[in-house]
Amino acid sequence: MITAVHLGLGAFHRAHQAAYTAADPEAGIAAYTFRSTALPEALTAQGGRYHLLIRSDDGPELREIASIVRARPGTDLESWRRDLSSGSVSVLTLTITEAGYADPATIGRVLDGLAARRTGSGAPIALVPCDNLPGNGSVLRDALLRVAEPGLGAWIDEHVGFVDTVVDRITPATTADDLTEVARLLPRGVRDDVPVVTEPFSEWVLAGEFPHGRPAWPARFVDDAAPYARRKLWFLNGAHSLLAYVGPSRGAATVDEAVRDPEVARLMESWWDAAARHARVDCLDDYRGALRTRFAQRGIRHRLAQIARDGSAKIPARILPVLALERAAGRLPDGAVGALAGWVAHLRAGEVHDPRAADLVPAARSGGARAVLGALGSPDAIALAGDDELVRTVDASAP
Numbered sequence: 001m002i003t004a005v006h007l008g009l010g011a012f013h014r015a016h017q018a019a020y021t022a023a024d025p026e027a028g029i030a031a032y033t034f035r036s037t038a039l040p041e042a043l044t045a046q047g048g049r050y051h052l053l054i055r056s057d058d059g060p061e062l063r064e065i066a067s068i069v070r071a072r073p074g075t076d077l078e079s080w081r082r083d084l085s086s087g088s089v090s091v092l093t094l095t096i097t098e099a100g101y102a103d104p105a106t107i108g109r110v111l112d113g114l115a116a117r118r119t120g121s122g123a124p125i126a127l128v129p130c131d132n133l134p135g136n137g138s139v140l141r142d143a144l145l146r147v148a149e150p151g152l153g154a155w156i157d158e159h160v161g162f163v164d165t166v167v168d169r170i171t172p173a174t175t176a177d178d179l180t181e182v183a184r185l186l187p188r189g190v191r192d193d194v195p196v197v198t199e200p201f202s203e204w205v206l207a208g209e210f211p212h213g214r215p216a217w218p219a220r221f222v223d224d225a226a227p228y229a230r231r232k233l234w235f236l237n238g239a240h241s242l243l244a245y246v247g248p249s250r251g252a253a254t255v256d257e258a259v260r261d262p263e264v265a266r267l268m269e270s271w272w273d274a275a276a277r278h279a280r281v282d283c284l285d286d287y288r289g290a291l292r293t294r295f296a297q298r299g300i301r302h303r304l305a306q307i308a309r310d311g312s313a314k315i316p317a318r319i320l321p322v323l324a325l326e327r328a329a330g331r332l333p334d335g336a337v338g339a340l341a342g343w344v345a346h347l348r349a350g351e352v353h354d355p356r357a358a359d360l361v362p363a364a365r366s367g368g369a370r371a372v373l374g375a376l377g378s379p380d381a382i383a384l385a386g387d388d389e390l391v392r393t394v395d396a397s398a399p
């Protein structure tokens with residue numbers, strides 16, 4: 001039975017939310033891409049089933065996941081509306097990328113589904129965003145209510161729960177070598193054209209209301225996700241962005257290669273020292289130790305170019321809050337400066353995939369750090385753009 005709908009069917013949904021949903025054999029997911037047809041077609045041909053290739057130092061392990069019962073391209077609006085209307089569905093999960101929350105087409109798609117639910121079963125629902133943004137539930141709520149027509153907005157206010165989440169499981173894009181390895185590990189006669197590579201570690205922290213019943217996910221339900229978000233976004237994702245913007249200029253193409261470079265590793269530790277001064281969370285030494293091991297895992301070939309995408313939606317959540325707090329304390333830490341300088345250099349000379357590229361690339365080329373921060377426009381960015389010492393240091397460090 002379909003109990004959950006997902007928007008943004010990709011590698012991460014299949015390594016994370018679909019794996020948690022698989023803990024309940026009665027639960028099923030109808031999963032939608034935004035537009036693409038290839039993955040839904042391949043999954044449908046396999047009856048929705050696929051394998052996780054879980055890589056660790058102990059060797060590879062294959063796990064079959066069967067919780068996706070329908071996979072469709074997002075352009076199949078009839079099916080999208082029908083699934084979201086169903087009273088048996090209690091949650092809509094989303095992995096729409098950080099940039100998706102500012103994309104009118106994505107927000108319109110979600111509203112379209114909620115409008116169908118309002119006139120269909122009318123049942124309440126929980127929206128569970130699973131992208132790396134602090135307060136992602138509130139960010140989604142604000143984005144929807146900003147453009148919903150008043151009647152639908154009032155219905156959303158009454159019937160929709162918005163859940164803040166922190167999600168964690170490093171899941172790189174699947175490569176041709178991964179496909180070959182999966183084919184070798186599968187029993188004779190079994191085939192999987194769309195496996196997902198991931199790590200053993202997995203975490204899901206959720207805070208919010210489930211007005212139509214809470215799925216039996218083996219996750220951590222808390223009152224406030226904010227401390228978990230600071231820890232995950234600053235330490236894991238902040239370090240990832242630093243590696244993505246500094247590693248390539250030193251010849252690294254993947255996370256594991258980058259952390260093996262002593263100068264890059266030194267910058268990462270400096271970044272973590274700065275973040276630790278403001279995180280207000282326990283057990284950071286253990287968390288940092290676990291991250292060193294996870295990042296160095298050779299089987300997880302996480303490409304820096306994948307992480308470098310959409311920096312304008314990531315840097316304000318991952319780097320700038322710590323940098324602003326450090327500047328307020330009169331410090332200019334190497335790691336945070338290195339991350340920002342690396343991003344400015346990437347915007348100036350790298351292969352930039354970012355919805356804000358048309359503003360940010362010319363800003364980086366003509367005005368350096370000050371112009372990039374000014375164009376970014378978040379409150380931290382504007383304040384930092386006026387900081388002469390910071391701007392001078394970042395420009396001098398941008399490779």
Ligand SMILES: NC(=O)c1ccc[n+]([C@@H]2O[C@H](COP(=O)([O-])OP(=O)(O)OC[C@H]3O[C@@H](n4cnc5c(N)ncnc54)[C@H](O)[C@@H]3O)[C@@H](O)[C@H]2O)c1
Nearest residue numbers: 008009010011012033034095096097100106131132170171
């Ligand atoms: N891969 C990871 O390790 C990981 C970990 C934590 C969180 N996430 C979150 O999941 C997101 C997706 O990662 P992935 O590895 O599954 O990528 P992927 O490329 O495998 O899949 C991306 C999916 O997102 C959809 N999409 C892309 N842009 C969209 C938009 N503007 N609006 C709506 N849908 C859109 C695509 O159609 C596709 O279905 C990331 O951007 C991140 O926010 C990923």
Ligand SMILES: O=P(O)(O)OC[C@@H](O)[C@@H](O)[C@H](O)[C@H](O)CO
Nearest residue numbers: 132167168169170171237240307
């Ligand atoms: O997936 P993105 O694009 O938000 O960010 C890239 C990585 O930092 C991210 O995918 C991490 O691997 C992930 O958040 C680990 O849980």
